[in-house]
Amino acid sequence: MTINTDHYLRVNELKNYLYCPRTSYYSLCLSLERETDLSKAGHEAELTTKRQMKRRKRALHAVHEGDRVFDVALVSHVYEIVGRLDEMVVTEKGVYLIDYKDTDKDHGYWHVQMYAYQLAALEMGYNVLGCYVYSIPKKTYRALTFKAQHHQTFLRIRQELARMIADERCPQPIDHIGKCRVCQYVRFCNDVF
Ligand code: SF4
Numbered sequence: 001m002t003i004n005t006d007h008y009l010r011v012n013e014l015k016n017y018l019y020c021p022r023t024s025y026y027s028l029c030l031s032l033e034r035e036t037d038l039s040k041a042g043h044e045a046e047l048t049t050k051r052q053m054k055r056r057k058r059a060l061h062a063v064h065e066g067d068r069v070f071d072v073a074l075v076s077h078v079y080e081i082v083g084r085l086d087e088m089v090v091t092e093k094g095v096y097l098i099d100y101k102d103t104d105k106d107h108g109y110w111h112v113q114m115y116a117y118q119l120a121a122l123e124m125g126y127n128v129l130g131c132y133v134y135s136i137p138k139k140t141y142r143a144l145t146f147k148a149q150h151h152q153t154f155l156r157i158r159q160e161l162a163r164m165i166a167d168e169r170c171p172q173p174i175d176h177i178g179k180c181r182v183c184q185y186v187r188f189c190n191d192v193f
Pocket of ligand 1: 019020021022023172173174179180181183184185186187189192
């Protein structure tokens, strides 16, 4: 039986919601997808890194030997989320999850996003041995570990997103002008400047 996943949330949307809930509203309720030079540059950096990483024989120094798989589709039917993980290292004992980032600063998104990937991977039957973020500018790996609070945060965001979509309610703007200045939706927000 094929399960329809069209309405499932993308894992990236959790990150966007944490950045500013309104970006999720524009994307999910109004179907507005906008790209700025900044977001394009970040995307390009990730693509370039992926190409370089695929060529490197032993990419993840922090992880044991294993088969590397790229752009791994992950899905959780329990939480109705889908995502595409940058890299998975498959070992005899289990797998390591790796996500590439075009920044070395964690603005509080990394754990929630990776936690969602881990939830999906576990549900799909993978034995997850560890999770890492690869910082493109620093060329370093950072291991992520999770606490109960990450599960609570994940559930809260998942629920808030579902409610926002159901109500089609535009959230309040965030109180962080620096984020608005580089936001791809700034032209739609006439109440932030
Ligand atoms: S401009 Fe500011 S308030 Fe509007 S969507 Fe972007 S970050 Fe959110």
